Amino acid sequence: MSKLSLDQKLAILSDAAKYDASCASSGGERRSSRDGSGLGSSGGSGICHAYAPDGRCISLLKILMTNFCIYDCVYCVNRVSSQIERARFTVDEVVRLTIEFYRRNYIEGLFLSSGIIRSPDETMADMVRIARTLREVENFRGYIHLKTIPDASPELLDEAGRWADRLSINVELPTVEGLARLAPEKSATGIRKTMASLRQRREASRETTHTGKRKALFAPAGQSTQMIVGADAANDGTILTQAAQLYAGYGLSRVYYSAFSPIPDSSALLPLKSPPLLREHRLYQADWLLRFYGFEVDEIAGASGMLDLEIDPKLAWALAHRAAFPVDVNRAPREMLLRVPGFGTKTVGRILDARQHGAVRYDHLKAMGAVLKTAKAFISAPGWSPRGMTDAATLRARFAPAPVQLSLF
Structure with a gap:
């Protein structure tokens, strides 16, 4: 050589x-x-x-x-x-x-x-x-x-x-x-x-x-x-x-x-x-839920043992447990707030801090970092009620994007 x-x-x-x-x-x-x-x-x-x-x-x-x-x-x-x-x-x-x-x-x-x-x-x-x-x-x-x-x-x-x-x-x-x-x-x-x-x-x-x-x-x-x-x-x-x-x-x-x-x-x-590279991505999302959001493996993977490729694992859990929602942002414990799609750990911390000084209104949440496009179907707060946004099948169709195969490199 x-x-x-x-x-x-x-x-x-x-x-x-x-x-x-x-x-x-x-x-x-x-x-x-x-x-x-x-x-x-x-x-x-x-x-x-x-x-x-x-x-x-x-x-x-x-x-x-x-x-x-x-x-x-x-x-x-x-x-x-x-x-x-x-x-x-x-x-x-x-x-x-x-x-x-x-x-x-x-x-x-x-x-x-x-x-x-x-x-x-x-x-x-x-x-x-x-x-x-x-x-x-x-x-x-x-x-x-x-x-x-x-x-x-x-x-x-x-x-x-x-x-x-x-x-x-x-x-x-x-x-x-x-x-x-x-x-x-x-x-x-x-x-x-x-x-x-x-x-x-x-x-x-x-x-x-x-x-x-x-x-x-x-x-x-x-x-x-x-x-x-x-x-x-x-x-x-x-x-x-x-x-x-x-x-x-x-x-x-x-x-x-x-x-x-x-x-x-x-x-x-x-x-x-x-x-699918999306499978790798979903595993990283699920890993985050295990480490920082209090989820257990059997809650995330479910009976099939495979993560949903169409929607992220936190949203998949919320849709499968629709009866647990909507969550009242002024009354729910930290553990439940962490399970709201669209709420990250920092957002939840800000909500808990703000609750000590008065009611958290819907129009406060965006400034706290909440992704309201996703979260609004799963929460209630002064100034907001999800009303008819309760059907899991309708919500899944709304959130699931057209499948895309990502490049590995």
């Missing part, structure tokens, strides 16, 4: 990284340095768009260190048996790219993943070396997200958490059976064991020593994971149940959902086409 230029490697390895959805900086803060200097910021636009907790757009250089891999996961385009063009960055090349892209104001951080080369420890060691060089040699204080290798040594994982803001380990598939069938070289038990270890290390880093000093930070933006949607027969209820268990058991910052995309020379074990 002829020697590739740095630009050619970048084209191959940035394209190969597009299948990883867990590119985000939520929860990350700018790292400080003793003298106030250092490279890295927290605003602007760039290559991979992620978002900070306050909603600011963060741009990251999103690449694989290499797309060579010793594993043969049948759903992965980079599997060892795949007939694709291969490339590999050196440690110095990734460091140089990150710094040069930052200086040109293209990025504010790095998202680094990799195929497994030679062994998990050798791969993880190179990734750790990149993060350490950026921090210690280049004085880089921007965001760093490393995809960790589950079978890597505890010492390497410890060091990875010291230099990176976020660590992530992909569970890959929603079920143990699915992983055993499509990625037999990977261990669901090993992945979860590593996730538990990272959680323990992170919790320990937040404790104070006997002298009252804080310990060294360990992955301060937490850990995340990703599940592939549609590569196996798992339904949405199974996927969301897995997500709920991961949040509860390992304290994850985020679970990401990635619609399966057909790959060249694919195995007969895989479906012939990708699922």
